[in-house]
Amino acid sequence: MGHVPDFETLVERHRREIQVHCYRMLGSLGDAEDLAQETFLRAWKARDAFEGRASARTWLYRIATNACLDVLARRPRRVLPDQLGPSGQPEGPLEAVDLPWLEPYPDRLLDAAGPDDTVIERETIELAYLAAVQHLPPRQRATLILRDVLGWTAKETAALLETSVASANSALQRARATLRERLPARRAEWTAGEPTAEETALLKRFIAAYEHGDPGAVARLLHEDARAVMPPYPLWFGDRAAIVRALSLSMDPASPHCVGRFRMRPVRANRQPAVATYLRRPGEHEHRWFGVTLLTIENGLVTAMAAFESASAAAWDLPVTWPAEHGDPGSE
Structure with a gap:
């Protein structure tokens, strides 16, 4: 029997990258946090059986992958609104769907994930990649991530999945073909890096x-065929005109559909530019946390917006109300 030395140090060294791995597999920050914890719980229970033939890091990835496959066997894939049906036109208040x-x-x-750049490489963590990966059956998803993200060999991948090398290679080919179909054609032109x-x-x-509640100014920053999704709302917009129409309804204080006034600050998510958003609803006196919007930028214009109301302020280490000392142009 082998032994895992200094288990607490091992956990802290690999916690973030294991969490990122679980996020790629599951598409959910909350699930990834839970499954990273489950991974280390399973590792602790099995620590005396660790034989040391592989590195402790590889051992943890094996446990994490199997834990994620267990979850995926009983849960539906995660989606974005534009995967559910055609785009629509704004008519009034949106209706959330669980x-x-x-x-x-x-x-x-x-x-904070660690020094291994492959763990946090932009091309395999951006939202479009995660959305495409969700279309893969669980074992194909695991094969793709192990091979193309983590650089595992076909033999190592087959051993984890308890299948043949030929089957693992076949799963990888099918997964890559699906990704080619699902990923945007001009993806390489998007803003990358710092x-x-x-x-x-x-x-x-x-x-x-x-x-400043100016839909016209927003319009000048959008590509003509810009897309906007806003989970938990299934309605999505497939061009600049629809987006601006929706903003005109929600930003105009005279509109019965006005949601209020916004405050924003730049953040980053999935290696993409993003804004953290606070909203002061009609009749309220302070801006409260609203969510995070990820932007895809191509040739100096926004080509996609993904607004997540369910994102928590704590995940970005931000307050739930807009600090009064930062001012409030929305009160002008």
Whole structure:
């Protein structure tokens, strides 16, 4: 029997990257936190059986993958609204639907994941990749992530999944084919890496447009075929005109559908530019946490917006109300 030395140190060294792995598998920050905890609980119980033929890190990834497969066997895949049906037109208040929605992942947690760049590589953590991965059957999903993200061999992957190397290779080929079909064609042109000066300037204009309730100013920042999804609402918008129409209804104080006034600050999620949003509803006196909106930027314009009302302020280490000392243009 082998022995896992200093289990507490092992846990702290690998906790974040195991959580990221579970997030890729499950598409949910909350589930990923739970499954990372489950992974280390299983590892603790099995610590005396660890034989040391593989690294402790590989051993933990095996436990985590199997724990995620157990969950996926009994839960539906996570989705975004544009995977449910055609785009629509805004008519009034949106109606929330309780579905297993895909969730964003804060960059502040990715930055703490560890020194291995493959764990937090942009191409395998951005929202479009996660949405495409959700279309894969669980074992194909695991195969793709183990092989193409973590760099495992076919033999290692087959051993974990208790299948043949030929079957593991076949699963990988099918998974890659599905991803090619599901990923956006111009994905390579999106903003990547650290924020550029152009991106920073665009975000500043985007925030100002929202904070001043100016749909026209937002329109000037959107690509003509920009898309907007807003979980937990199944209705989504497939072009700039529909997005601006929705904003005109929700931002106009004279509209019966006005939601209030916004405050925003730039953040990062899934290695993408994003804004944390606070909303002061009609009749209220302070801006309260509303959620996080991820942006896809291409050639200086926003081509996609994904607004997540279910995202928690705590995940971004932000307060639930807008600090009074930061001012309030929405009260003007």
